Amino acid sequence: MSTIATFPARTASLRTLACTDHKRIASSACVIAFVFFIAGGILALVMRSQLAADGGVISQETYNEVFTMHGSTMVYLVIVPVALAVGLYFVPLQLGAAEVAGPRVALAGLWMYICGGLCMWSGFATAGGAASASWWGFDPLSESVHSPGSGMDLWIFGVMLATLGQILWALCILITALRGRAPGMTLMRMPVFTWTMVVTCLMTVFGFPALILALGLLAAQRHLGGVLVGGAGAVDYQALFWFYGHPVVYVMFFPFVGMVGEIFATFSSRRFFGYSAFVVALLAFAGLSMTVWGHHMFSMGTVSNKYFSLTSTALIVPAGIEYFDFMGTLWRGRLRFTTAFLFALGFLVQFLIGGLTGIILASPPLDYGLNMSYFVVAHFHYTIFAGSAFGLFGGIYYWFPKFTGAMLSERLGKLNFVLMVIGANMTFFPMFVLGAEGMPRRIARYPASSGWQALNVLETVGAFVIAASVLVFMLNVLVSLRHRRPAGDNPWDAHTLEWATSSPPPRHNFDALPPIRSYAPLLDLREALEEAG
Amino acid sequence: MRRRSAIVLLAWGLWLGVLTALQAVFAPKLIQFTMPALASAVCLISGLVLWIAELCTPVSERARLISDSSYATATLVVGLALALVGVGFGLWLILIGAGVSALGLGGVVREQRARGRTLHRSGQR
Numbered sequence: 312m313s314t315i316a317t318f319p320a321r322t323a324s325l326r327t328l329a330c331t332d333h334k335r336i337a338s339s340a341c342v343i344a345f346v347f348f349i350a351g352g353i354l355a356l357v358m359r360s361q362l363a364a365d366g367g368v369i370s371q372e373t374y375n376e377v378f379t380m381h382g383s384t385m386v387y388l389v390i391v392p393v394a395l396a397v398g399l400y401f402v403p404l405q406l407g408a409a410e411v412a413g414p415r416v417a418l419a420g421l422w423m424y425i426c427g428g429l430c431m432w433s434g435f436a437t438a439g440g441a442a443s444a445s446w447w448g449f450d451p452l453s454e455s456v457h458s459p460g461s462g463m464d465l466w467i468f469g470v471m472l473a474t475l476g477q478i479l480w481a482l483c484i485l486i487t488a489l490r491g492r493a494p495g496m497t498l499m500r501m502p503v504f505t506w507t508m509v510v511t512c513l514m515t516v517f518g519f520p521a522l523i524l525a526l527g528l529l530a531a532q533r534h535l536g537g538v539l540v541g542g543a544g545a546v547d548y549q550a551l552f553w554f555y556g557h558p559v560v561y562v563m564f565f566p567f568v569g570m571v572g573e574i575f576a577t578f579s580s581r582r583f584f585g586y587s588a589f590v591v592a593l594l595a596f597a598g599l600s601m602t603v604w605g606h607h608m609f610s611m612g613t614v615s616n617k618y619f620s621l622t623s624t625a626l627i628v629p630a631g632i633e634y635f636d637f638m639g640t641l642w643r644g645r646l647r648f649t650t651a652f653l654f655a656l657g658f659l660v661q662f663l664i665g666g667l668t669g670i671i672l673a674s675p676p677l678d679y680g681l682n683m684s685y686f687v688v689a690h691f692h693y694t695i696f697a698g699s700a701f702g703l704f705g706g707i708y709y710w711f712p713k714f715t716g717a718m719l720s721e722r723l724g725k726l727n728f729v730l731m732v733i734g735a736n737m738t739f740f741p742m743f744v745l746g747a748e749g750m751p752r753r754i755a756r757y758p759a760s761s762g763w764q765a766l767n768v769l770e771t772v773g774a775f776v777i778a779a780s781v782l783v784f785m786l787n788v789l790v791s792l793r794h795r796r797p798a799g800d801n802p803w804d805a806h807t808l809e810w811a812t813s814s815p816p817p818r819h820n821f822d823a824l825p826p827i828r829s830y831a832p833l834l835d836l837r838e839a840l841e842e843a844g
Numbered sequence: 845m846r847r848r849s850a851i852v853l854l855a856w857g858l859w860l861g862v863l864t865a866l867q868a869v870f871a872p873k874l875i876q877f878t879m880p881a882l883a884s885a886v887c888l889i890s891g892l893v894l895w896i897a898e899l900c901t902p903v904s905e906r907a908r909l910i911s912d913s914s915y916a917t918a919t920l921v922v923g924l925a926l927a928l929v930g931v932g933f934g935l936w937l938i939l940i941g942a943g944v945s946a947l948g949l950g951g952v953v954r955e956q957r958a959r960g961r962t963l964h965r966s967g968q969r
Contacts, residue, residue, distance in 0.1 A: 329913040415917045415952075422918050426925035464932035472925055489849035489894065498849060513856055517883040530931065547875055554879045594852075598859040602867075602880055615870035622863065818912070 329418065332818055333411035333483075336421050337400035338714065344393045347428060351384035352781065356774055359738075363771035365764055366756030374755035375443035376462075380431070382446030383466065387473045388428045390699060391559060394566040395480045395515070397706060398508035400714075402484050404809035404816060405502045407493025407824045412486035420479035427473030434462030434469075442466030445753065447556060448529060450548040455533040464533065471526050474519055474555075481515035484508055493808075495827035499590070502807040502830050503576070503583050506590050507569030510597035514558040514565075518601055522555035546613045550605075557604035561597065563695055564662075567702025568633060571655040574709050575637055577805040578652040579644025582831055585636040592636075596629035609675045610682045616675045623673035630666060634659070649803075650724030654705030657732055658698055665693030668743065683753075686746025689739050697735040704731070704784070711791075712798030716814040723787035730780030737773025741766040806831035850898055853891030860884040911959065916951025923948050 327339060354377045361368040361377075369377065403411050411417055434441035439460020444453035448470075453463055488501065488509050501509070525548055532538040539548050576583040583589070603626065605619035637659060646652070668690040672678050681687060704727070711719050750763050757763050801810040810833055812821050825836050861884040867877055927941025 326913050329915045329918050331911060331914050331917075415911075415914050418914055418917045419921045422921035423925065426922060430925070430929060461932065465929070468925075468929045468932060472928065489852065498852065509852065510856075513853075513887070517860075517887055521879060534932065550873075550875045550879070594856055595859065598856060598863055601860055601883060602863045605876060613873065614876055615867065615872050618867055618870040618872065 331414035331418050333399050333403055333414060333417055334816065336414075336417050337396040340392055340396035340399070340421055340424060343425060343428070344389050344396065347384050347388040349781075350432070351381050351389060352778060354378075354381040354384070356778060359767075359771040359774040361755055362757075362767045363764075365759065365767075369755070371755045372440070372443065375753070376435075376441045378753055379443050379445050379466075380435075380441050383431060383442070383470065385695070386446055386559065386563070387470050388424075388431070390563040390695060390703075391477055392424055392473070393703060394511065394563060394699075395477055395484065397570070397703075397710075398484045398504075398511065398566060399480055401710065401809055402505050402508050403487055403491065404713075404812065404820055405505045405807050406488065406491060406496050407808050407821060407827065408487055408491040409819050409821065410491075411483050412491050413483045416479050417483045420476040420483070423472045423476030423479065427469045427471070427476060430465050430469030430472060432469075434460075434465040437462045437465065447549075447552050448526070450529060450532070450539050450545045453529060453533075454539075464530070467526050467530050467533075471523055474522050478515060478519050481512035481519075485512040485516060488512075493824055493827065496808075499587070500827055500830050500832075502569075503572035503586070503589065504566070504569035504807075506593055507565040507572070510593045511562050511565045514562055514597055514601060518555055518558035521551050525551035525555070546608075546611065549608055549611070550614075553604040553607045554601075556607065558601055560694065561600040563699050565593070565597070567658065567699045567706065570706035570709065571658050571702050572637065572640070573805070573807065574651050574655040574705050575640045575644075576831070577709070577803050578647045578649055578655075579641050580647075580804070581640055581644045582806070582829075582834065583636070584639030584642070585632070586830060588632055589636045592629035592632035596626065596633070599626050599629065603673075606673055606678070609678045620673055620675055624670065626673075627670065634663070649708070650719070650721055650728055651705045651708035651803075653725065653728045654701050654708060657728065658701040658705060661693060661701060661735065662698030665690055665695075665698050668693065681746060683751055684746040685742045685750045685752055688752050689742030689746055692739045692742070697739055701731070701735075704728075709803070710809075711788075712802050713809055713814050713816070715792065716798055717791050717795040718798050718802060719791045720787050723783055723790065727780050727783045727787060730776055730783060734773050734776030734778075734780055737776060738770045739773075741770050741773075801833065804837075806834040808832055848898065850891045850895035853887055853894060857884050857887030857891055860887060911955055914952070914955060916948050916955055918948070919951060920945055920948025 327335060330336065330339075357369065357377050358374070358381060361374055399411060399417060403409075432441075437460055439462050441462045442448070442453075442458070442465070444458055444463065448463075448466065451457060453467075455463075488505060492501070528538050528551070529548065532544070539545065572583055572589070599622055603619060603623045605614035605616075606623045608614045609616050609619070668686070672681060672687065672690060708719055708724055711717070745763055745766055748761075748763070750757060750761070798814045800812065800814055802814075803810075807830075808821075808824070808827070809816070811825055825832050828835050860880060864877065864880040864884055867880075923941050923943070923945030925941070926944060927938050930937030930939075930941050
């Protein structure tokens, strides 16, 4: 194992902003992402209040800004950065590495993310307001004729910076996984979470540059003109955007699949079932997910609908293998119903709803009817919030002791879980019904005769229940850090290497490593000790 | 010790290539074909480069020296961000960004030189 000599830091406060330790970088990114999560969540509450009151809270133009910044914040500044930041923290630890590959590059990624976020949100301070052309910056709506203010420019440059930062993080994680593993840690001994991060980073590195190119062209069109010309230009922009825009959905999914896999294995006290099949399924899944983006353009008639319908439907196969492996891991396990485990179960069930409704949207004839309706909004939020966010909360409850050295309160955690299940389903399930009835997305008002208000009010109540659950989570963190219950190195009897070091880990990660003979080295060690009596 | 990690990039790039080639049956538009083909090609090339690197250079077991913090990196990125935003807001911001970037770049060079000196003193170079 390599050792590290460090230069002394100048001051503790400045150190956080410029530290090259992957754990500090990742922790800073998580805290910043949580601040953006609260800001994006407040925008969601404004939107829901508007729709419950049937258009009485804000103007149409402000509503456009609010939904654009809500979506942009949650995708570019919350879920994707958190997914990568958790990887940045734990992949080196799970591999027994002393450091992430390219620590300065990772730090540069953090600063790009910070600058990008500030840039996007500073649009609200401009005379014309923030960007209002949706999270995918519709062309020609985002061109200077239709969006003349500097808010749109700030959005474009902000998204470019944040995305570039994410690519840098992904490169660091990928190179660490490929080149920085400890002796004995072969590819097929890497933990499940690390494998999910490898495929996440592959998609980030090879898919995300398309977004930077698309936004570069959009910026050129706004300032120079003649770049994205007419209908063909708009279609080309969409093609470039969705080449990023679908893989990003899986970037917001795979890391949480990995977290759930680790949680299931730990809290059922079993090895992860079907490890090899899971790894192959992940790689196949990631490849397919780079070739399904055209299903976002079914109704435009400019892509090969049959091809994209085929690849989109084929996703069921690797997804089915992953679900089968989860069930196999739980089967006959000694289950411990901790908060982390409950959130993981919530992910398993609720993501299934998002996934199954995705099959409906993968069929062009059905998509023609449902495209741009609330059905799509419901599907997306079931995958990203009811799915991935549940996986993330599971991951937080699971790894918080390692992050901080303190345990979270299980009682408050379970209250957090119950409120979030109620809130998520109350908010997002009625959207399927509204979408099927024809309610379009991105509208600030709807006809009184439509009969949509009752369900909209229900959704709004659900959104406030989610907000209450997030408050309970914040309270839990504050209380647990104030009245610290020491976690110890491995409070859950988990199986992977990050639990072989202290909580929180030292700067160099490990003083010594146990022998690595499988993807669950600590379980191997425990079994060997039991056999030896 | 040698690693065989390139197989991940090679296998995935090949799989992406197969999926891209499958499009030929469905008469794709140029852009629809080009993007995944490019991604596949870059992935395969990266895999080949890594494979050659793995053949030529075994994993280093010697001590690594890294700085605990890098103010220069943060300064460099802030400068680049200002310059980028300057594209939309005027030359004055581009120039400020370029100046801050130059400051940051100088700092990165200084950090690298300090690292080199330390390695030289410890006899690892």
